[in-house]
Amino acid sequence: MISSAIPHNVELGMEVVEVGDGMALMAVPYADKLVGDPHTGVVHGGVLTALLDACSGTAVMLHPKAQGGTATIDLRIDYMRPAKPGEKIFARATCFRITRNVAFVRGTAFDVSEEEPVAISTGTFTVEPRGTRFGDTK
């Protein structure tokens, strides 16, 4: 449900690769329409923003203590290097702390090797009560 139900994720070709408790590994395949600079063929940073945001939110909902939906409060992304043209981009996010109201998430985006990240992210997310669905806020 997580990715196929979200139109923008579908539009980016986003897929869920692996899930665990408070952890999600997701990916976006390389596509010409996502290129920011035609001279280099490098995917636009916005794609990484979308991937890391979606992956982080998913990690929150996969946390055993999460009861309902979540929404992004803030998200910081550090771009370490350009993504390699032609390569699929992965993101792994881990929700490492969750309270009644706030979830804290770290994420890493990479292409060929997880040891050489393209970008890293830090985000805080809302924790919505049981019965709400993703993104539900009052």
Add this chain to the structure above:
Amino acid sequence: MSRPRNEPVQAVKQRRDAALAALLDVSAYVKFLGVQIDRRGNELSATLPFDSKIIGNPIKPALHGGAIGAFLELTAQLELMWTTVWDVMEEGGPDADAIEEGRFPNWSKVINITVDYLRSGLPRDAYARARIVRRGRRYATVQVEAWQDEREKPFASATVHFLMPQDD
């Protein structure tokens, strides 16, 4: 190519609009999101037209946080590039000629972006304007704010740090 001292206003306008259009034309991702830019003098306003493909939550419905972040990021990046392009074009000379021929300075690289999601994005058009806080030789800081129906109620804002293009 030297410009006449008193250029007709239409020629000036046409040159600026052409440069902006050429700048927007290069990025496939700008087209993918459907972002449009309005210009008043040197001031730019960006529009993210509503489309079902930028929905992040179909139940609410609400815009995708990633699409919002991407919109803010490219508005900030464009503002920085446009400010450089504007200065070069005003200066005239060979660099200005290059821009008129579609050869632009290199893009600044985003070092990082911090997005604050203030409200959920409603399923309608969104607007954004960016403000350059500091533009140095190596680094730049740009703030950008997006709103929908009411200008004084932003639904997202961001601070973006850039590495300016280096000559070497």
